[in-house]
Amino acid sequence: MEKDSKKDTSIITFLKGVSMGLADLVPGVSGGTIALIAGIYERLILAIRSIDLKILIYLLRTPFDRNYLEKSKQSFQSIDYKFLLPLAGGIATAIIGASRLMSFLLFNYPAYINSFFFGLILISAGLVYNRINEKTLKNALSGPIGFLFAFIYAGISLTISIHTLPFIFISGSLAICAMILPGISGAFILYFLGQYDYMINALHSFPKSWPTIVAFLLGAVISLFSFSRLLSYLLKKYHAQTLFFLTGLMLGALRLPFKKVITALEAPGIIQNPLTLAGAIISGLLGAFILIIIEMKRLKR
Numbered sequence: 581m582e583k584d585s586k587k588d589t590s591i592i593t594f595l596k597g598v599s600m601g602l603a604d605l606v607p608g609v610s611g612g613t614i615a616l617i618a619g620i621y622e623r624l625i626l627a628i629r630s631i632d633l634k635i636l637i638y639l640l641r642t643p644f645d646r647n648y649l650e651k652s653k654q655s656f657q658s659i660d661y662k663f664l665l666p667l668a669g670g671i672a673t674a675i676i677g678a679s680r681l682m683s684f685l686l687f688n689y690p691a692y693i694n695s696f697f698f699g700l701i702l703i704s705a706g707l708v709y710n711r712i713n714e715k716t717l718k719n720a721l722s723g724p725i726g727f728l729f730a731f732i733y734a735g736i737s738l739t740i741s742i743h744t745l746p747f748i749f750i751s752g753s754l755a756i757c758a759m760i761l762p763g764i765s766g767a768f769i770l771y772f773l774g775q776y777d778y779m780i781n782a783l784h785s786f787p788k789s790w791p792t793i794v795a796f797l798l799g800a801v802i803s804l805f806s807f808s809r810l811l812s813y814l815l816k817k818y819h820a821q822t823l824f825f826l827t828g829l830m831l832g833a834l835r836l837p838f839k840k841v842i843t844a845l846e847a848p849g850i851i852q853n854p855l856t857l858a859g860a861i862i863s864g865l866l867g868a869f870i871l872i873i874i875e876m877k878r879l880k881r
C-alpha cells in the first residue's frame with residue numbers, strides 16, 4: 581500500500597477527492613489515474629473491497645432485533661471510513677460544483693469543449709494501448725470489434741438520445757467501473773453513451789432532476805460491488821484482449837466529438853470566422869497536452 585496515504589489528514593484526503601472529482605468530470609481523464617498519482621489508489625481499492633454489503637441487512641433488522649446493532653457496528657468498523665468519507669466528499673463536491681461551469685461551457689462553446697474532449701480521448705486511447713504487453717494478432721482481434729461497436733453506436737447517439745431511467749441506471753453502472761480504473765475515463769463512457777450533457781444538466785438542475793440522479797447512483801453503487809469485479813476479472817484473465825477492445829472503443833468513439841465539433845463550426849455565422857476553427861484546434865491540442873502531462877506524472881510516481 582502507498583506509505584504516504586495513511587498519513588494524510590482528512591483535509592488532504594478531501595482535496596485528493598476534489599482532484600479525482602474534477603478528473604472524473606472530463607472525458608478522457610481517469611479519476612483512477614489521479615488516485616494513482618496522488619498515492620491513494622491501492623488504499624482506495626482495498627477500502628472499497630472492505631465494505632461488507634451485509635451491513636445494510638443488519639441496519640434494516642436492527643429495529644426488530646438489537647443484536648444486529650452490534651453486528652452493524654462491527655461491519656462499519658471494518659470499513660476504512662476515515663479515508664472513504666472525506667474522499668467521497670471531495671469527489672462529490674468537485675463534481676457538483678464544477679458541473680455548473682461545464683454546463684455553461686458546453687452550451688456556449690461546443691466547438692472548443694468537444695475539440696478538447698477529442699484531444700483527451702485520442703491520447704487516452706494511445707495510453708491504454710501502451711499498457712498492452714502482449715501485442716499479438718490474436719489479442720488484437722478484439723480491437724476492431726471495439727472500434728466498430730463504438731463507431732456505430734456513436735452515429736446512433738448523434739441522432740437518437742435515450743434518457744430513460746433504466747438506461748441512466750446502466751450508464752451509472754458502466755461509468756463507475758471506468759472511474760476506478762487507471763487510464764479509463766468514466767466521463768468518457770457517459771459521453772460515448774450520449775449521457776454526458778444530460779447528466780451535467782441533471783446535476784445543474786438538482787433537486788428537480790432527483791429521479792435521474794438516484795437512478796444513476798443506484799447503478800453506480802450496485803455496479804461498484806458486482807460488475808466492477810467482472811471487469812477486474814477480465815483485466816486479470818484477458819488483460820491484452822480487454823485493453824485492445826477498450827483502445828478500439830475509444831478510437832471508434834472519436835466520431836462523436838468530431839461530429840459535434842463540425843456541427844458547431846457549421847452553425848450560422850461561425851464557419852466564416854477562422855479564429856473559431858483555430859480555437860477548436862488549439863483546444864484539441866491542449867486536451868492532448870494535459871493528458872500527456874498527467875501520464876508523465878503517473879510514470880514518475
